Amino acid sequence: MIQKKVCLLGGFAVGKTSLVSRFVRSIFSDKYLTTVGVKIDKKLMAVDGHDVTLVLWDLYGQDEFQSIQETQLRGTAAYLLVVDGTRPATLETAHDLQQRTERIVGTVPFMVVLNKSDLAAEWRLDDSAVATSFARSAGVVRASAKTGDGVEAAFVTLTRAMLAR
């Protein structure tokens, strides 16, 4: 069994926690996020014949007021950048986070997840432009915490990228 540390990053209220909640095993309550600033979940993956345990570090929403904790990122094998598709400002935050994370952990695989795909009417992002701006990402996917669409795919893609390294 291979284990990988995966961080969940994203601006304030982009829906990181809701996005993964129904796909992961969780023993700690959400209040850890606001107290300790991190909550640990687990997701078992079977990708290309490999069993992989993803230990997910759900980090408290970051924005200009909430600095990223270097110690929490240490040792991460990959990360998910979550963006709120209805709030373009969160895309900026994601860019910023990606650069800061890369400075700390180096070039590890990451996925960009555009959340709230169920709110098509309020969608404010150009997906292809996003993909272009995150040229080194393992992929950019639309997902919905509400419907669950796209989440599993994001994990599979990210796991495959980690195994490829």
Added chain:
Amino acid sequence: MGDPAVRPAADGGREPDARETGDALAALRAILVGPEQQALEALRARLADPAAQARDVAAVLPQALQLRALDAELARALAPPVEDAITASIARNPKPLADALFPVMGPAIRKAVAASLAAMVESLNRTLEHSLSWRSFRWRIEAFRSGRSFGEVVLSHTLLFRVEQVFLIDRASGLLLQHVDAGDLGVQDADMVSGMLTAIRDFVGDSFTVADQASLDAFQVGDLAVWIEQGPRALAAAVIRGRPSPDLRLRLQEALETIHLQLADAFEAFQGDAQPFEAARPELEACLRAEYRRDAQPRGRASAAVAAVVLVALGVWAGLAWRDRQRWNAYLDVLRAQPGLVVVSTGRSGGKFVVSGLRDARAPTPDDLLRQTPIDPATVEARWRPYQALEPAFVLARVREALQPPPEITLDLVDEVLVVTGRASADWLLAAHARAPFMSGVTRLDASAAFAAGLRDLVGRVQATVLLFIKGTSRPVAGQEAVFSALAADVRELDLLLSAAGRRAHGSIEGHTDSDGDPASNVPLSLLRAERVRDAVAPGVGHHLTWSVAGAGSNQPVVASASEAEKQRNRRVSLRVEVE
């Protein structure tokens, strides 16, 4: 060499030119010393080539160092560059040296800490030494049997704990490398707990300002404690229920050091596959310790030891009791031998020796006698009642105190009869005579000797008295008043003494005149003089002493009267007393 142009040819042919000569010499030299020259060249080239020199030195360097391994000069020469190298290495990147030293630093630090802990245990030991409970007594025996210090035994009893889980966690990622538990706990999701432990540790480190290298080493929730030990690559976290003993941390450190040493390659290669860390399980399982109270252990040997101690204590107690009893009996013998002390009863009561009896006020104080023995006065209860001892010495002492005899008197007690000898006044003799029969130990007074002596004295004094009179009259001469007074006192004393002794006496008073005048008229004058004396001494005298007067006239002169002075001596009255 000269100019070859003018040198004649040797054999009539062409003379060889200078180049040919040089070549020939060179050829000759090549033939004669060619190999040596080549070797010389090679040596020269080698000496000029630093790389070759380095190779040469490198080849012999170990042997050279070995040759002078014990030479202090070599150590001194090497010290500065080695120090510089270490300093430079640490300045560049301290991690390699820290990693290399980690397995040896741990034991060294532990040794130092153990020394200071030993001092602390010693101090604890002293603190507890005054504790005299039954439990501490048992622990003392255990310390004696096991050879441990008393403080250690106390600690081992005070602490009771169980290590339920041990996590081995990758320090960088927080991923779980290995996990062991006590087996009956049904622990799940150790990987998530491992991550959260790391996150909380990071959280504490990031949230509060702590010194470099400092980190969260322990936290406690109720009776559950989590102890974390940190190595260069991994953390060991122990979940403990109860109050762990301090040496558990040492055990954790040792386990972590051993794992780092044995699995250094696995740490280096770790990419998420925890399989190689299966090898760490034995070390981690050794940390799953549980300590229970010793109360449940068999008590066979402990009971025997306790019994032995009790027996020894009983023996000591019995010995001391026997010694005390001996001392007490000796003291009682002293009391019994003491006049004026009567021991009535002895015994023991309330852990004390008890003695009761009678004591004459003149006998020695029992407390003084007790102080002369090794017996502790606090262990003795004495009850003494006053009484009067009838031993002659005590009786005489009491009599002396009551009668206050004059120094001339000697008192003796013979068969309860108080015998008085010596001289004393009639008053004193009368008082003694009256009081003696009422004194304990005295049945009567025998003062016959004292009476006799007193009577003899008084009679002597009275008979020696001579009273002188004026010529032709019955009036005493001037200055005779004192003689009259003294005589009167002696006569009264004599009368008292006679009454005390129960005897009688008769006194004769006889008057005299000088030879002048008519002898017939001198007789009445002498009688008058005698009567005059009787009248002066007789009043107040009791019936134990009777008097008769007589006038002798001038028939019995003391001296033949020639001069007036001699005649005066004859004008007198003299007395005689006859005790019946």
